[in-house]
Amino acid sequence: MRVLVAWCPDWSVTAGMFELAETGEAQHPASQPAAVLANNIVEVCNGAARAEGVRRGQRRRDAQSRCPELVLLPANPERDVRYFEPVLATVEDLRPGVAPIRPGLLAVSAPGRYFGGEPHAAALLSQHLVDAGVWDCRFGVADDLFTAEQAARQAPVQDCVVVSPGASAAFIQALPVRVLADTVDGGAEGRELADLLRRLGLPTLGDFARLSRAEVSNRFGAFGLSVWQRAQGGAPTRLGSREPPPELACEIGFEPPLESAEAVCFSVRTTAERFVAGLAERQLVAVAVRIEAEADGVVMSARTWLHPRCFTSRDLIDRVHWQLQAGMASSGLRSRRDAGAVSAPVERVRFLPETVEPASAHAEGLWGGGADEQVTRGVARVQAMIGFDAVRTPVLQGGRSVADRQSTVAWGERPVGLRPLDRPWPGRIPGPAPSRVFAVPPAAEVVDEAGRSVTVTERGAVTGEPWRYRIDAAADVAARRWTPVASWAGPWPVDDAWWVSEGGAGRSARFQVVGVDGRAWLLVWRATGWEAEAGYD
């Protein structure tokens, strides 16, 4: 099998520039030097930057000192993949069976004589890719993947290098070992091997190929052996080609066009069933479907319908009915006779799946309800209503104050950076936890019998017995009234974070106070005044 490889050099930079152009932040010509940095180290740079002396592995300040107008792009592998997807689709349109190897590199079985020979096929692909905005693409055709990739790397911009059948070994063996530095799966290992071979006095892959298999296996390990096999030429090629996305949309035409919604609904039944069955064959269900109705060759009614669970064929027919009826003028004064008539004869109805989900997520459990998946979906609806951050999952963590001992993470995210729970945390309040923990502690007042504010001395003694208290909590009228203290416990002094000047730092002391109404509070005294940290409601 002949393999055609398309290579877009420095794809990370290209994708980053695409993203910049898309967000509209800045328009940079493709000739602008640019580099992708990870951890302040240059990972990839484009040709213009290389011409200025920027190299892979350089520090950011070195790169910028050599080329001050360098556009710096953050590394983002997802972005590279995302922007490579249209390229794959473009090639797939011309030649199915595309195998994405990594962002910027794809392989496809070479289309023999269909486009009039391999160079012509490459030229056609190149034309389509340039139309799609990817001007730097190179092609290589050979008997195996490794040779084809090396051929593509030899090719000039938008051109193709064809290694004729059987000539792979000769082509490969003429190459210098440094091509190993960025092969299909080389990376750091490839760079190391290239460096080692150069120092051993083996400048070309041909020299390496002349070593015996046992020697290579002993000295260079599994990776060396795989390179050696490729350098022999004729390493087996296995392309993990992807299948073109299946066509899931269904449509039906009516000849002659139908005039009443009932007739349309009756006629779309088999199409709706075919649509649902087509999805079910791939273990999918649709949760959002777009229904289009055509009249006189134009789409006269199109609407996306959402379903709380998933569409069955019956649901689809109902939606068609509603949609065609809703297209009418207001029905209040219309006679019963033409209640079902549509404004123009419908000649085509189309079902397009907008959102599909795996059927297993919607299957009913034996005892009813596939709980967790449904919850996930329901909560996603709430998130769509009030925002991603507004739905939280409470988590526990270690800490001294009650507010420190809990935290929340946005729904669907994993908690990170939590303090461990299994430490002793001296100074924490044991016993039952308060059911209300205030995020912003409301101010409070605690006075002794004579009406003086109670404070705590430096030695941790209270200046008077708490007699009455009130808490300035919004929306809690009862707590704002002065309440006599029934019993109290404390003080538990804490000298926390004395090294920072602001916030909740410095000396404080906690009290548990029970009012005569039976409500208990966790109050904290600070040099700035009293606060209510939590309530045992």
Next chain:
Amino acid sequence: MSAQPLEAVATVADLQRRIESLQGGPTRLTVPVHPVLEGLVQLRTGTSYAVDSATLALGLAAGASRAGEWVGFAGWGDFGAEAADQWGIDLRRTVLVPDPGDLWLEVTAALVDVLKVVVLKPTGQVDAKSASILDARLRARSSVLVVWGEWPRVEARLSAEQAVWSGVGRGRGRLDQRGLRVAVTRGTRRSARDLVLP
């Protein structure tokens, strides 16, 4: 020898109950309650309950969570996660919407769709019509609404009266255990019971 048949009978009864509940449609299933509240109130799906204290709200949600169901808390900005954990609520199966804003009714309706017990702390007034729409939703979705605050029509209203804390004196000890008299009002009927909360 005698324990095993008894156990089997209990299992069979449990399974029969579940089959019945599946056959009888989603309304009016019983939802387990926390052992402390056992006998005081029996939660049924499709109905709403009002409470006037955070502890009782946690207690009503705890039973379902201990039984492996999902629970949610809406409008409860000062949620005490540790207290919930001590009640036996599994925080991994807990959805918290601390501040639903003006959309609290819609958010509650969406949560009722998927969760077994939803505790709502209304941030505004609710009229009888919206409440009845939510009630209809509850019945259709077989879940329980616990309202911490006022609600137009509820199955039962639980209020905490006469809390007595033990373990704390005047300047010594610490809060240890709470004895609580809980009054349950169903329509005009009223009963009360003293509980010792965990």
